[in-house]
Amino acid sequence: MNLITVKDVSLGYEGRTVVEGLSFAVEQGDYLCIVGENGSGKSTLMKTLTGLRKPISGEIVFDPSLRPTEIGCLPQQTPVQRDFPASVREIVQSGCLNRCGLRPFYNKEEKALAEASMEKLGISSMAKRCYRELSGGQQQRVLLARALCATRKLLLLDEPTAGLDPVVTAEMYGLIAKLNRDGVAIMMISHDVAAAVKYSKHILHLSHRPLFFGTTADYKTSEVGQIYVPHGE
Amino acid sequence: MAEFFNTIAQYFSYPFVRYAFIVGILVALCSSLLGVTLVLKRFSFIGDGLAHAAFGALAVATVLGVNQTMLLVLPFTVACAILLLGLGQNSKIKGDAAVAMISVGALAMGYLIMNVFSTGSNLSGDVCTTLFGSTSILTLSRVEVWLSVAMSIVVIVVFLLFYNKIFAVTFDESFATATGTRAKLYNMLIAVVTALVIVLAMNLVGSLLISALIIFPALSAMRVFKSFKSVVVCSTIVSVCCAALGLLFAIVFGTPVGSTIVAADILAFAIFWVIGRIRG
Numbered sequence: 182m183n184l185i186t187v188k189d190v191s192l193g194y195e196g197r198t199v200v201e202g203l204s205f206a207v208e209q210g211d212y213l214c215i216v217g218e219n220g221s222g223k224s225t226l227m228k229t230l231t232g233l234r235k236p237i238s239g240e241i242v243f244d245p246s247l248r249p250t251e252i253g254c255l256p257q258q259t260p261v262q263r264d265f266p267a268s269v270r271e272i273v274q275s276g277c278l279n280r281c282g283l284r285p286f287y288n289k290e291e292k293a294l295a296e297a298s299m300e301k302l303g304i305s306s307m308a309k310r311c312y313r314e315l316s317g318g319q320q321q322r323v324l325l326a327r328a329l330c331a332t333r334k335l336l337l338l339d340e341p342t343a344g345l346d347p348v349v350t351a352e353m354y355g356l357i358a359k360l361n362r363d364g365v366a367i368m369m370i371s372h373d374v375a376a377a378v379k380y381s382k383h384i385l386h387l388s389h390r391p392l393f394f395g396t397t398a399d400y401k402t403s404e405v406g407q408i409y410v411p412h413g414e
Numbered sequence: 415m416a417e418f419f420n421t422i423a424q425y426f427s428y429p430f431v432r433y434a435f436i437v438g439i440l441v442a443l444c445s446s447l448l449g450v451t452l453v454l455k456r457f458s459f460i461g462d463g464l465a466h467a468a469f470g471a472l473a474v475a476t477v478l479g480v481n482q483t484m485l486l487v488l489p490f491t492v493a494c495a496i497l498l499l500g501l502g503q504n505s506k507i508k509g510d511a512a513v514a515m516i517s518v519g520a521l522a523m524g525y526l527i528m529n530v531f532s533t534g535s536n537l538s539g540d541v542c543t544t545l546f547g548s549t550s551i552l553t554l555s556r557v558e559v560w561l562s563v564a565m566s567i568v569v570i571v572v573f574l575l576f577y578n579k580i581f582a583v584t585f586d587e588s589f590a591t592a593t594g595t596r597a598k599l600y601n602m603l604i605a606v607v608t609a610l611v612i613v614l615a616m617n618l619v620g621s622l623l624i625s626a627l628i629i630f631p632a633l634s635a636m637r638v639f640k641s642f643k644s645v646v647v648c649s650t651i652v653s654v655c656c657a658a659l660g661l662l663f664a665i666v667f668g669t670p671v672g673s674t675i676v677a678a679d680i681l682a683f684a685i686f687w688v689i690g691r692i693r694g
Contacts, residue, residue, distance in 0.1 A: 231592030250594025256586065265454060265585055268641035275582040279593040285575045311640030324589075331593045 276330030
């Protein structure tokens with residue numbers, strides 16, 4: 182079953198087309214990596230999938246079981262967040278907002294969900310800590326826990342390891358792989374082709390148009406893959 | 415000491431002092447509630463910008479001879495707020511530049527209009543009063559007091575009802591939008607409420623010092639507290655205490671009300687900064 186099907190879509194903003202002729206699908210439990218150079222349209226794709234922009238043409242179909250608001254995303258950090266006075270618990274709970282509707286406060290169930298998400302990512306002990314005092318890796322875990330509150334099905338990650346050191350990066354990839362094994366479909370934007378090839382099931386290589394879309398095994402032997410995948414992988 | 419309390423009791427027997435106190439505390443409460451969000455959204459100067467916009471509108475209203483100046487000032491300020499906060503995120507002129515533009519532009523046009531079509535004899539006095547709000551809080555009428563009370567209730571209710579949404583939109587607009595929170599709508603809401611508070615606060619401290627009421631309590635609270643809720647609560651308490659102390663001081667010693675309240679806020683900030691430093 183496809184959670185998201187993208188059919189011949191063109192993306193862009195302010196009248197400028199960034200990506201065209203894009204077609205791909207994300208299956209249930211999939212792990213799709215989107216790779217490509219800076220400015221190749223990866224972030225525009227992410228913004229379109231999360232509803233921040235509309236596609237110029239083409240069609241994006243969500244499976245009926247997946248409401249568009251049920252996509253948990255991990256956007257890149259903004260400067261505002263880095264010194265934001267908020268506790269870890271407050272941030273994780275804000276992931277439950279899409280369940281609230283017009284109700285002004287969180288109910289017991291949502292609070293429990295937030296606790297469970299923190300447990301899953303090993304940040305329960307930091308629940309009362311201030312977000313701005315955490316390390317980069319810990320902050321990403323907090324945002325991942327928040328995304329998990331918003332979804333059980335699909336996580337959209339935009340460069341989740343940007344700015345992290347190699348050890349923490351490996352930990353982060355491990356965590357994401359674990360969530361994927363638990364049944365959450367992952368869609369990740371990455372610069373890191375080596376890691377993408379190592380963890381993903383499918384790869385989409387973008388360069389204003391899709392250069393490759395298929396399984397990771399096929400990517401390694403493809404023409405594009407030959408150029409981008411480091412030797413020995 | 416007893417004499418001091420007697421003096422204060424004596425002052426409080428005058429209705430205008432009581433009115434000033436009620437309105438002063440309400441304005442301090444509202445501005446600090448919003449201040450936390452505005453400072454975090456990097457819109458610290460919106461207070462200044464909108465206040466100047468309101469000043470421009472006020473000048474036009476005065477020249478046109480409109481009796482209820484609020485009728486012109488309020489819609490204009492709300493429009494400016496929406497323009498800056500609600501739509502400003504994606505526009506070509508970015509936040510701080512847009513705020514500066516409206517602020518300086520409206521101030522200049524307001525003064526120009528007042529100067530060219532001068533209605534009163536004491537122009538610089540009028541301008542000074544509007545900018546610094548030197549005495550107007552002591553000349554509030556009963557109607558204005560009720561108006562302030564009503565506006566404050568609106569602000570507080572909106573803030574409480576949408577607290578979680580305001581938090582989410584302030585912390586991470588992209589995530590909030592992606593998960594179906596209508597960030598634009600809440601930005602708009604924050605904009606409208608901010609405009610309300612600023613028009614309200616102009617009576618108290620005048621347009622120049624409104625920024626202080628918005629910024630200082632929030633920044634003071636952020637020195638010491640680490641969760642959003644505690645920052646909001648602390649910021650309101652600080653703001654209300656400073657307003658009360660500043661007003662008392664100003665009434666008893668005859669200092670300008672607005673500047674005295676801001677001085678109290680600066681003092682509070684210094685104290686919180688030291689506490690924050692000691693705690694590490």
